[in-house]
Amino acid sequence: MASNKELKVSAIENGTVIDHIPSENLFKVITILGLDKISTQITFGANLDSKKQGRKAIIKVSEVFFQDHEINKISLVAPHARLNVIKNFEVVEKSDVTIPDTIVGIVKCFNPKCVTNNEAVTTHFNVINKKEVALRCHYCEKITTQEELRFEAS
Amino acid sequence: MPEMKNRSLVSINDFSKEEILHILDLAEEFEVNPNQKLLEGKVVGSLFFEPSTRTRLSFETAINRLGGRVVGFSDSASSSATKGESLKDTIQMVSRYADLIVMRHPLEGSARYASEQSLVPVINAGDGANQHPTQTMLDLYSIRQTQGKLDDLNIFMVGDLKYGRTVHSLLMALSNFNPTFHFVSPEELRMPREYKLFLEEHGIPYYEHGELSEIIDEADIIYMTRVQKERFSDPMEYERVKNAYVLKRNMLKGTKDNMRVLHPLPRVNEIHTDVDSSPKAYYFDQAKNGVYARMALIAAVMGLM
Numbered sequence A: 001m002a003s004n005k006e007l008k009v010s011a012i013e014n015g016t017v018i019d020h021i022p023s024e025n026l027f028k029v030i031t032i033l034g035l036d037k038i039s040t041q042i043t044f045g046a047n048l049d050s051k052k053q054g055r056k057a058i059i060k061v062s063e064v065f066f067q068d069h070e071i072n073k074i075s076l077v078a079p080h081a082r083l084n085v086i087k088n089f090e091v092v093e094k095s096d097v098t099i100p101d102t103i104v105g106i107v108k109c110f111n112p113k114c115v116t117n118n119e120a121v122t123t124h125f126n127v128i129n130k131k132e133v134a135l136r137c138h139y140c141e142k143i144t145t146q147e148e149l150r151f152e153a154s
Numbered sequence B: 001m002p003e004m005k006n007r008s009l010v011s012i013n014d015f016s017k018e019e020i021l022h023i024l025d026l027a028e029e030f031e032v033n034p035n036q037k038l039l040e041g042k043v044v045g046s047l048f049f050e051p052s053t054r055t056r057l058s059f060e061t062a063i064n065r066l067g068g069r070v071v072g073f074s075d076s077a078s079s080s081a082t083k084g085e086s087l088k089d090t091i092q093m094v095s096r097y098a099d100l101i102v103m104r105h106p107l108e109g110s111a112r113y114a115s116e117q118s119l120v121p122v123i124n125a126g127d128g129a130n131q132h133p134t135q136t137m138l139d140l141y142s143i144r145q146t147q148g149k150l151d152d153l154n155i156f157m158v159g160d161l162k163y164g165r166t167v168h169s170l171l172m173a174l175s176n177f178n179p180t181f182h183f184v185s186p187e188e189l190r191m192p193r194e195y196k197l198f199l200e201e202h203g204i205p206y207y208e209h210g211e212l213s214e215i216i217d218e219a220d221i222i223y224m225t226r227v228q229k230e231r232f233s234d235p236m237e238y239e240r241v242k243n244a245y246v247l248k249r250n251m252l253k254g255t256k257d258n259m260r261v262l263h264p265l266p267r268v269n270e271i272h273t274d275v276d277s278s279p280k281a282y283y284f285d286q287a288k289n290g291v292y293a294r295m296a297l298i299a300a301v302m303g304l305m
């Protein structure tokens, strides 16, 4: 059975596997990382069974290796994502995503009266709590919490 | 002294304790000698995207006393914003005309954004419910002028402590000076949790009270604010509590000699007019102090002092 499951998303020779993405946020992860704009091979699967979370998604990107600051952008939509760096079909490195100290774009400010929700302004937050996510808006200074997290349409 | 020249003034939280004290010292100099033509030949863009007559007059008085000239508009109806021009474009344009921008805007965070788009310093004259740093500066100046110091004071804040932007900013600024706070408000308009957490984290004592009573005898400063009917989810609740937050002359009887009553104005009925003639009423002088505080802030960012 195990080998069957793995076959659902084909193996890659060189590149990155991003595992443990919440299924409902798969396309957000793709957009945030700009994977809709690259030309190398990408395969992904969604609604896969997971022990950790109900339904997970997985992305395999050939020939792409992420810098920490790039991959950490997905930390709010996929806080438990795990990266496997593949070289010659072997996993050579595993890492988790971490929430960065500042977040530019991606998240909407929860405050309807914030300038970022009324003018063409890119959002910008300072992360004041990483455990129970709390983001202070650089503009209106209000705090957006985990429950209030909404993502920008892309 | 940290460099304030060419810096925008967006939020009171951007000021260090030393910078606050420096501005207050400058304001004191302007109070002694209010006509100094330091802004001669300079043009200030005064952009009021929403009307605020008192704040605008105070700024324009400050600019005129400094010998500068003002261009701008006093509400969005007379600005190009009504034609759909973005804030960014307005700021890009005006910052090519003027040497300094004073801006009032209904959107929260608009001042920070404007400061990032502007080629010249921006002074925030109020961005929605967010910040109004020149008000905070004049409040601090008024407290120091009446008490001779900012440290170790008993500060009573009364009225709408939930939505009151002025009390939030004042609380943050005073936290540098070892205060003790007393919050007097109706249940529904209590000081928000985030500010109380801030005080707890910084070891600053505070007490909450439901009513204005003889507890004010301990006060050095009573900072009154308006309790507005529309802030209550239940209008009956407003009717029930509204008189509990009105300051009257006879309540001042047991208060300390140095105590002064402050109010950001406009007042409605939360300070009875019989308080006005008391030597402890300071709110009209407080408004006058706004001119000196604004002169000081303008001089600092223009690098004139």
Ligand SMILES: [Zn+2]
Pocket: A109, A110, A111, A114, A115, A116, A137, A138, A139, A140, A141, A142, B109
């Ligand atoms: Zn905001």
